[in-house]
Amino acid sequence: MLHDPNRIYIFDTTLRDGEQVPGCQLTTSEKVEIALRLEALGVDVIEAGFPISSPGDFESVVALSKAVKEPVICALTRANTKDIDAAVESLKYAKRPRIHTGIGSSDMHIKYKFNSTREDILQRGVDAVKYAKRFVEDIEFYAEDAGRADIEFLAQMVEAVIAAGATVVNIPDTNGYCLPDQYGAKIKFLMDNVKNIDQAIISVHCHNDLGLATANTIAGIQNGARQAECTINGIGERAGNTSLEEVAMVLKTHQTLNKYTNINSRHFYEISGMVSRMMRMPVQPNKAIVGKNAFAHSSGIHQDGVLKHRENYEIINPEDVGIDSSEIILTARSGRHALKHHLERLDYVIDKINLDDVYERFLVVADSKKEIKDDDLLALMSGEGSER
Ligand code: KIV
Ligand code: ZN
Numbered sequence: 001m002l003h004d005p006n007r008i009y010i011f012d013t014t015l016r017d018g019e020q021v022p023g024c025q026l027t028t029s030e031k032v033e034i035a036l037r038l039e040a041l042g043v044d045v046i047e048a049g050f051p052i053s054s055p056g057d058f059e060s061v062v063a064l065s066k067a068v069k070e071p072v073i074c075a076l077t078r079a080n081t082k083d084i085d086a087a088v089e090s091l092k093y094a095k096r097p098r099i100h101t102g103i104g105s106s107d108m109h110i111k112y113k114f115n116s117t118r119e120d121i122l123q124r125g126v127d128a129v130k131y132a133k134r135f136v137e138d139i140e141f142y143a144e145d146a147g148r149a150d151i152e153f154l155a156q157m158v159e160a161v162i163a164a165g166a167t168v169v170n171i172p173d174t175n176g177y178c179l180p181d182q183y184g185a186k187i188k189f190l191m192d193n194v195k196n197i198d199q200a201i202i203s204v205h206c207h208n209d210l211g212l213a214t215a216n217t218i219a220g221i222q223n224g225a226r227q228a229e230c231t232i233n234g235i236g237e238r239a240g241n242t243s244l245e246e247v248a249m250v251l252k253t254h255q256t257l258n259k260y261t262n263i264n265s266r267h268f269y270e271i272s273g274m275v276s277r278m279m280r281m282p283v284q285p286n287k288a289i290v291g292k293n294a295f296a297h298s299s300g301i302h303q304d305g306v307l308k309h310r311e312n313y314e315i316i317n318p319e320d321v322g323i324d325s326s327e328i329i330l331t332a333r334s335g336r337h338a339l340k341h342h343l344e345r346l347d348y349v350i351d352k353i354n355l356d357d358v359y360e361r362f363l364v365v366a367d368s369k370k371e372i373k374d375d376d377l378l379a380l381m382s383g384e385g386s387e388r
Contacts, residue, residue, distance in 0.1 A: 043262075073095075106149040146174070
């Protein structure tokens with residue numbers, strides 16, 4: 001991989017961590033369709049699945065390995081030889097294969113998940129990296145639950161797995177526990193204290209249990225992480241993973257961060273809809289970037305402002321994320337400016353209309369409806385038809 005410190009690699013895990021959402025399982029052909037869109041979107045790595053988990057997941061990794069040309073294809077394993085063997089086998093057609101292996105790093109996981117000790121866990125992590133490295137050059141190690149891990153032990157683990165051959169080290173906030181400054185400080189500590197840190201890329205992988213996944217990911221990037229792990233629409237177990245479109249648009253909008261990705265954001269709306277449909281998981285209307293209301297204005301003050309100059313109330317150009325234009329929604333909170341805008345769009349000549357009078361009648365109708373559509377406006381204007 002290139003080593004431009006400002007280039008942020010986007011690792012998409014929609015098809016692995018994202019697909020762990022109950023009821024959202026995809027067929028292999030659906031996964032291939034999404035992977036090809038992810039390739040067009042410009043992601044650097046596609047996590048294709050967890051091959052040992054089921055024959056279907058194994059097949060999906062094989063199919064994606066054959067279908068995708070540019071991005072790295074990654075397969076997840078636990079830190080054991082059986083998982084790694086399955087991953088190696090599933091990746092045999094990949095042009096750029098990566099194995100993503102790892103183990104718990106917090107005392108909570110070490111004690112209550114593995115009933116083990118720090119020393120044993122560290123050794124198992126190192127052994128897994130060394131074993132995987134016999135078959136595949138590009139090895140990513142995940143220190144599961146790093147968000148709650150002791151920082152000195154985490155640093156020791158990161159140093160050991162890099163020495164064992166890890167090319168990327170993932171620092172997951174598996175339970176979405178950290179505050180942005182805590183997570184950022186964790187990444188900074190590793191950047192400052194792990195002796196061989198320049199031999200690997202640090203990756204951030206955040207969960208959204210407290211609604212902080214995007215903020216934590218950005219904090220990690222600001223402190224030296226160069227890979228961000230995300231999903232389309234932020235889908236994932238429980239409250240989900242970091243949303244890919246949010247991270248990419250934060251970096252694009254805040255040029256002062258001086259970080260860039262290879263993402264072509266104009267594909268966002270389309271791929272968001274595709275993932276939502278295939279997974280039968282609706283996107284919440286107020287979801288940043290791709291929600292139905294992300295560029296919809298309904299209050300009079302905002303509508304007036306946005307009609308005077310779009311940037312009064314929009315920090316992103318909707319075309320940049322694949323939406324034709326923002327929407328001015330007519331409701332009982334709308335003002336005359338928005339009503340005039342829609343009447344003109346419907347070809348009414350405003351000079352020939354008593355706008356104040358129409359607005360009074362509009363408010364009466366709007367108070368009894370959630371939203372005024374074109375049909376309602378046409379009915380409202382029927383007595384004034386000659387003006388069209
Ligand atoms: O959240 C997590 O810790 C993970 C790892 C398996 C990478 O998804
Ligand atoms: Zn995860």
